[in-house]
Amino acid sequence: MSAVWITVAVLAGAACIAALARFVWSLRPQREMGGMPPAPLERLGWIGLGVTAVVGLGLVCLVVLVGTDFIKRDSTARGIFWLLMMSGIAVWALAWWTIKRRAGGTVVDERDRAILARSLSVESVVVLLTLVTWTVALTEAYSDEGTLPIEYLQLIFWSTFILGAFGRSLGIVMGYRREIVLDA
Numbered sequence: 001m002s003a004v005w006i007t008v009a010v011l012a013g014a015a016c017i018a019a020l021a022r023f024v025w026s027l028r029p030q031r032e033m034g035g036m037p038p039a040p041l042e043r044l045g046w047i048g049l050g051v052t053a054v055v056g057l058g059l060v061c062l063v064v065l066v067g068t069d070f071i072k073r074d075s076t077a078r079g080i081f082w083l084l085m086m087s088g089i090a091v092w093a094l095a096w097w098t099i100k101r102r103a104g105g106t107v108v109d110e111r112d113r114a115i116l117a118r119s120l121s122v123e124s125v126v127v128l129l130t131l132v133t134w135t136v137a138l139t140e141a142y143s144d145e146g147t148l149p150i151e152y153l154q155l156i157f158w159s160t161f162i163l164g165a166f167g168r169s170l171g172i173v174m175g176y177r178r179e180i181v182l183d184a
Contacts, residue, residue, distance in 0.1 A: 039176065040099045041112045041115065041176075042172065042173065042176045043095075043099055044096055044099055044169075044172070045169045045171075046169075047091075047092065047095040047169075048092060048165060048168065048172070049166065049169045049170060051088050051091050051092050051165075052088070052162050052163070052165045052166035052169060053166065054088070055084055055085065056159075056162045056163065058084045059081070059158065059159065059162065062077060062080060062084070068155060069151045070151075071151050071154050072151060088162075114175070115172055115175030115176065118175050119167075119168050119169075119175055120168070120171065121171065122168070122170055122171030122174060123164050123167035123168040123171055125167065126163050126167030126170070127160055127163065127167065130159060130160050130163045130164075131156075131160060134152075134156050134159070134160075
């Protein structure tokens with residue numbers, strides 16, 4: 001019975017990734033906007049999408065290759081894990097600092113504030129879906145044992161953190177691709 005659930009989960013995950021990739025591809029800058037440079041916040045949104053996608057895929061590959069208990073068992077994998085997380089945060093912070101410096105210290109205007117406010121709704125949905133997925137999967141996997149291995153707490157935290165940042169970046173990019181009406 002568990003093989004059926006694993007197959008369903010893998011197929012559902014692949015379908016979600018394919019749908020998300022198609023959606024993000026539709027958000028790319030269009031040819032008719034070729035002469036206009038992106039806003040600093042939009043650039044930061046695209047960088048955030050790229051960084052979180054790379055870090056998230058790296059975490060998935062690490063878990064697939066080494067297993068979920070690498071945090072307490074394998075110091076090399078643990079080092080790779082922390083290097084991956086900290087380098088992702090450092091790349092994003094460097095991009096933010098560079099964009100802020102180029103823009104003369106002003107990163108946001110009224111439209112950017114509206115886009116940032118709306119991006120929270122995308123981030124909230126992504127975080128909620130992440131936590132629901134973890135809850136259902138771990139409840140099904142460990143309902144007979146009655147206890148949850150401690151390693152999953154780190155994975156829950158970091159996957160929620162990464163996907164939350166991905167959701168915020170996706171919300172920013174979506175905000176620039178859709179018309180935002182500012183309240184006067």
